[in-house]
Amino acid sequence: MPNVIIDPDSRSLHQRFALIHAPRRTRARFPESSVTLTADEAAARAGADAGRNLYPAEVYGPSRSSEGQRIYYLLRWLT
Template sequence: MPHVIIDPESRSLSERFALIRSPGRRSARFPEGCVTLVDTEAEAIQGRDPARKLVPAVVYGPSPSSEGQRLYYLVRWL
C-alpha cells in the first residue's frame, strides 16, 4: 500500500471511516461509487460483509482525479 500524504490544512479532504466494495485488497485508491462513508470505526467494522465484498477501512478524500472522478485513498484496512 503506498504512503498517503495527508494535508492537515485541507478543508475539503479528510480521513474518514468507510466500507469499501472491493473484490480484492490490492488497490490503494477507490472511486467514490465504491465507498460508503460511515460515522464511526465501530459502524465500519460492523458493516463488514464478505459475501457483498464490503471491507471496513479508513480512507482519505475525496480527491478529484485527472479522469474527472472523485477518489478516496486507502489509509488502512480495519
C-alpha cells in the same frame, strides 16, 4: 500501499471510516461509487460483509483524479 500525504489544513480532504466494495483488496484508491462513509470505526466494522465484498477501512478524500473522478485513498484496512 502508497504513502498518502495528509494535509492537516485541507478543508475538503478528510480522514474517514468507510465500507469499501472491493472484489480484491489490492488497490490503493477507490472511486467514490465504491465507498460508503460511516459515522465511526465501530460502524464500519459492524457493516463489514465479506460475502458481499464489503470491507471496513480508513480512507482519505475525496480527491479528484486526473480523469475527473472523485476518489478515496486507502489508509488502512480495519480487518
